């Protein structure tokens with residue numbers, strides 16, 4: 001046990017994700033268990049710069065494991081991109097005699113943490129929290145499973161009305177420039193087509209495949225489109241193009257948007273977040289820093305922040321091939 005760590009601060013940053021509260025709860029409770037003081041930092045790095053801290057104890061995080069969002073709020077801080085901003089943040093941590101920082105967020109969060117660690121040699125540990133699942137070094141990020149269930153539920157509902165009206169629906173889902181949500185939810189909801197940025201199969205192939213589905217007797221179709229997909233300029237242009245070139249369907253569009261970021265976290269995300277929260281505290285106690293906690297083959301692993309930020313979590317092309325077979 002490294003007795004250097006007596007006070008830990010925790011923050012959430014970037015796009016929020018269901019399960020972040022479970023991770024905060026695990027960090028605070030693990031600190032209480034190991035008799036380490038814990039401070040919550042509000043509004044991510046901006047709160048760090050403004051000294052928006054609040055000491056937390058085991059009771060501060062009661063009844064939040066099941067709550068979506070983050071009680072510590074999140075924000076994107078331009079000021080933290082400046083050396084002056086990071087210096088203010090460092091001074092606030094020193095003033096509060098805080099020894100280490102736990103960062104719950106995505107690659108943008110970890111990039112900031114890595115720079116901060118290098119500039120001030122201040123111990124940081126990252127916990128991957130984003131619905132996009134696009135972080136290298138972990139099979140899953142906190143929030144991904146809940147977002148998948150939210151999207152599959154929405155697709156099932158859209159399937160009902162698509163079938164009633166013999167329509168083709170384009171459903172846009174989040175994921176920024178990664179297709180993990182689209183691919184997994186598309187397979188889970190039995191979508192006829194799944195368009196992701198990692199695989200541009202082109203408009204002609206899309207039309208041919210939709211025509212094949214129609215000719216095989218499908219009276220309606222669902223195309224899941226990842227927001228980062230480049231097949232069309234945007235999902236509305238794509239809908240207009242399909243309607244113009246494929247007279248078989250009436251086409252409608254649904255953009256699921258930010259509802260994918262909310263909701264009570266799934267049990268999977270609660271367990272993942274709890275494991276990552278406890279592990280991050282224990283890593284700091286053991287003197288580790290500048291690393292991210294991940295899960296691989298259901299085991300807790302660590303990866304240097306630099307690798308997590310620079311690496312690319314590759315999509316499972318097998319799923320894509322399988323979805324093609326199943327949409328015959």
Ligand code: F6P
Nearest residue numbers: 015106130131132174175176261
């Ligand atoms: O990174 C999570 C995410 O939801 C992405 O999927 C999406 O593109 C982005 O955040 C939206 O950002 P904002 O909440 O700032 O609109």
